[in-house]
Amino acid sequence: MGESAKQVGVLGLGRMGAALAGALLGAGHDVVVWNRSPVKAGPLLDRGARLAATPAEAASADVVLSCLSTYDTQRPVLEAAALAGRTLVNLTSGTPEQARDVAKWASSQGINYVDGVIMAVPQGIGTPSARILYGGSETTFAAQRDVLEVLGEPVFLGADAGLAALYDLALLGIMWSTMGGFLHALALVGTEGVTPEKFTPMALSWLSAVGGFLPGIGTQVASGAYETDVSALDINAAGLGLLVETSRAQGIGTTVPAALQELFDRAVAAGHGAHAIASVIEEIR
Numbered sequence: 001m002g003e004s005a006k007q008v009g010v011l012g013l014g015r016m017g018a019a020l021a022g023a024l025l026g027a028g029h030d031v032v033v034w035n036r037s038p039v040k041a042g043p044l045l046d047r048g049a050r051l052a053a054t055p056a057e058a059a060s061a062d063v064v065l066s067c068l069s070t071y072d073t074q075r076p077v078l079e080a081a082a083l084a085g086r087t088l089v090n091l092t093s094g095t096p097e098q099a100r101d102v103a104k105w106a107s108s109q110g111i112n113y114v115d116g117v118i119m120a121v122p123q124g125i126g127t128p129s130a131r132i133l134y135g136g137s138e139t140t141f142a143a144q145r146d147v148l149e150v151l152g153e154p155v156f157l158g159a160d161a162g163l164a165a166l167y168d169l170a171l172l173g174i175m176w177s178t179m180g181g182f183l184h185a186l187a188l189v190g191t192e193g194v195t196p197e198k199f200t201p202m203a204l205s206w207l208s209a210v211g212g213f214l215p216g217i218g219t220q221v222a223s224g225a226y227e228t229d230v231s232a233l234d235i236n237a238a239g240l241g242l243l244v245e246t247s248r249a250q251g252i253g254t255t256v257p258a259a260l261q262e263l264f265d266r267a268v269a270a271g272h273g274a275h276a277i278a279s280v281i282e283e284i285r
């Protein structure tokens, strides 16, 4: 164990928890792990981790990371861990409300608490592609930064422990919408025999062009000024109508574009037809 190495407890050795523990071992930290099914600790023990028989045993470390499937499964484990006076970094995904609830509980127990969400897959942990967002106690975050940096780029968002979960869901929403749009596109071009292999490169370059629109949309949303001389909402709403009509004619489902069509049509009906697409946010809010 090097001079700057810490004792780190890891509660939960699912796909993600095992990746976190593995990265910490790779960085030379002294890692003590606990999992409901101890058998999953095997490969980590081979690499030098120690197995805790109970959550409380893993919680005697300098810092404890928790990564279980849900907040509901996590709560009894945290309660059993006897963390009073210790530092907990919660990396289980959930809602902002769930994160704030645990933060409140942690404060009542005298636990130093930071809530984090992992914007990466287990294979990315410990590589530059991983980013982990944090909210909660900035002092605790700063004190554990050396450990957190091992897992992925740490980004501190603010004192509200619910912020990381809020960002997580907002960012995942972008991912799911994009994937939904892409799958619809593959189904549509597939009706004429166009393969994913042929279509995907065009979708990729189109997506990077679409990404270029985001800063402008953000500026319009921030100012509430939706004037445009580029592309008005009514033209886009009409385009969505064409997509729904064509999808139906080609014999595929319309759920993905129909949801957006309904939203855009409502914004047009509310008087935003000549405005930019950014004005649709008025119907979402």
Ligand code: NAP
Residues within 6 Å of the ligand: 012, 013, 014, 015, 016, 017, 035, 036, 037, 040, 067, 068, 069, 070, 073, 077, 091, 092, 093, 094, 118, 119, 120, 121, 122
């Ligand atoms: P996973 O592979 O399904 O592992 C779930 C973990 O929770 C295991 O350690 C499991 O223990 C434990 N668990 C489940 N129910 C339990 C209970 N009742 N009591 C005690 N332990 C229980 O899930 P994962 O992929 O590691 O995900 C863990 C967290 O990371 C989730 O909140 C997930 O949203 C988040 N996350 C995952 C990814 C990803 O790509 N995997 C990405 C970002 C964030 P057993 O081994 O005993 O079943």
